[in-house]
Amino acid sequence: MTIFRRLLLRLGTSLIVLVGVSMLIFCIARVIPGDPARIALGPRATTEQVEQMREALHLNEPLVVQYGLFMRDLARGDLGISLYSKRPVMTDLAEYLPATLELVLLAGLMMVVFGLPLGALSARYRGRWPDHLIRVFSLLTVSAPAFVWAVGLVLVFAYFLPLFPITGRIADTLNIPHLTGFMLIDTLAAGRIDGFISALHHMILPAFALALSGIGQASRLTRSNMISTYEHPSIEMAQAYGFSEARIAQRYAFRPSLIPSLTIIGLDFAALLGNAFLVEIIFAWPGLSRYGVGVILQKDLNAIVGTVLIISATFLIANIIVDFLVSVINPRIRLSENGK
């Protein structure tokens, strides 16, 4: 099976999954207690006004009809108006998704850049002080949730040592034209190096807070995988051939150990989309996770479904990319899928 066909197959199954998710979340959102019309209009609204809004939102229709109307509008690219922000849901998603994606991508990069080398270092110096130090660090980062790190990082690196900004995506004085919503790209597209540096400066603390747990997890996983790989006869063979320690570690121990770490990082990365909300709140980051929590609390039906669909789609895409990367790293997977 060619890569293109495999990709098509995965996209097709992902589409089916998305339809399933849309049905599920559509029903679940309507089971959450609270009348969205009453919540949106407030306690002083008259019964007639509430009823009028319920009609406008089709809330009095049977669930199947409501779902049909939703899918019809979705096919037109319309997810309705958010009762939370009072704007089209599509506008909200288009504005908030890039902010979260940008943050999560940097966090994912940090997981790879810091997590894998730390794990490799830990395995390489197994039982010695670098190993102990890294294991304590990993344990700490995995055991405390991201928002604890976020508050801690703000206190240390923004309050006591004012090295980093606390809130926002870019310095207030900079006005960057909106192009993609990704601040790093938009600043470069506008030729504003100062804006790029400012945007990066604003991203470092929240991304690091978000990444810490993943860094610890990747490090622990890489370490344990590399240790088992080191016990493989092929490593003994390489040592017998007189290869350098660095070459053995890099080529024969690290690469096979990457596969499970990469899979976990991929899943972690996708999960960050949903889990980023506390970090986004602490850093006042205008992202999708924060929006998602806000719309759930307000029982904003259109926005709940829209947000979950976007997060699910991103999750599925991340999984496809990870599977692809894993098959590139491990030829056995590729060959078995090709029936060889």
Add this chain to the structure above:
Amino acid sequence: MTLTTRTTVLGSTVLGLLLATAPASAERILRADEVAVGEIDPAKGTDYADTVLAINLYDTLVYPKQGGAGVQPHLATDWTIDGASYTFNLRDDVKFNSGNALTAADVAYTFERMMAMGQGNSSLFAGVVDSVEATGDHTVVFTLSKPFAPFLATLIRMPIVDMATVKANEKDGDWASTWMSQNSAGSGPYMITSHDPQTETVLSYEADYFIEPVENFPETVRFRYGLEPATVRALMGRGEHDISSQWLPPEVYAGLAQDGASLVTEAGLTGEYFKLNTQRAPLDDVHCRRALAYAFDYATMAQLTQINDNTSTSKPMTGAIPQGLTGYDASLPVFQQDMALAKEELGKCQYDPADHPLDVVFIAETPARERGALMMQAIYSTLGFKVDITRTPWALLTEQVTAPATAPHVVEIAISAASPDTDSLLYAMYHSSQPPTWISSSYYKNADLDALLDKGRVESDPDARQALYADANAILADTVPDIYAYELLSPFAVRDGVTYHNLADPARTYPVSGFNMRFADISVSE
């Protein structure tokens, strides 16, 4: 070049670039925040953040009276009342931010748009107004369907929009709803520079405003949403935030005060009510309700709301009506705990407390309220009640309170008057015609009170209204549909160098919640 030198050069370059991107403007900027998302369309907004935005972006015919009760002229210079007909003469020197002159036609259009959209504060006018007619460039007549004494006060909730600008941005008969949620079309002292409803609204001062701003008023305002207490503390510590929201935990206010911020409070006609479900046993028996009210520890509650030695977020109530509203009587004694009377009333109650556990609910999003619930649990256990405390998310609570038979026994909640008229508080809370919502969640039915509240709507003589609402207050104090825990004083931490004049000086304070945050009345150091 050595490694150390290279590192030093690289570090200096990065630091230089970072400093170059730091704000270096001499512009006077005010940074404040609120918890909720901000709505800038005045036809949709209802809550605190929406009010703050509305009063800075738009103007109303009348405004709450500074330093007193009632209303004062604003866009309307004067008015005459002839039965159910109100004729307003408007200022002729007011222009919208667009440059268009503000006329009576804009007032009529604003009303039409608000009622057609059926959102926000339109419910305050529903069934009240028959027609609005511009009888001249600067004369507008409201004809009511029946006499409605609170009408004048209710007009503080009708910000006037620029008809020409709104119409120019209408799409498919949407009353420019989408456009107005991203832009402003008002005559207020500020206009929108940018707006993200869940993050921040940026406003800039409009130079031609018809009321002089205070000295060192902010030229730009960054009104932020949803900042965490830890974030606010850090931002204010760095001098990057000027006025906090009113929703921080007491410990954070105390910490900010220790760091040099000043604390001010706003008495916005808001009561903290423990709403008692009068439709469920044992609280359908007035004696049981009285027992709970007598046993309530008002003094401890006051201590719980104390931020530090100088600032409290509460003051005692003398009844259902907060100070500043018609019917408030300062000569009445404040509520105090009396366990002897509580036990006496409980003896008259038809229910045995041991057989009727009480479920007390507080809103999960306001964790500080748990302290009040725990205090109730401790005290009422001495009366023999088992008290179950539940932390309930807001959305769930709004659903629970729609069914009196299964709604919680006690809900702790703050309720504000929508206008400087007692009707806007008591009618929504206690009139038997009201739908079951969290405001009316004591589900009170009392024909005598209904009659008084109905009379209050048609009686225009101030003395007669005072007497009517005083009588209503007495009925409520006697029949206890709620425990009147305290009048809420909303606290704000203000950074050193910023003067919040309207709250610092009682003579300048507007009595309605949110109306004091007129940005042009706040001084900021450069």
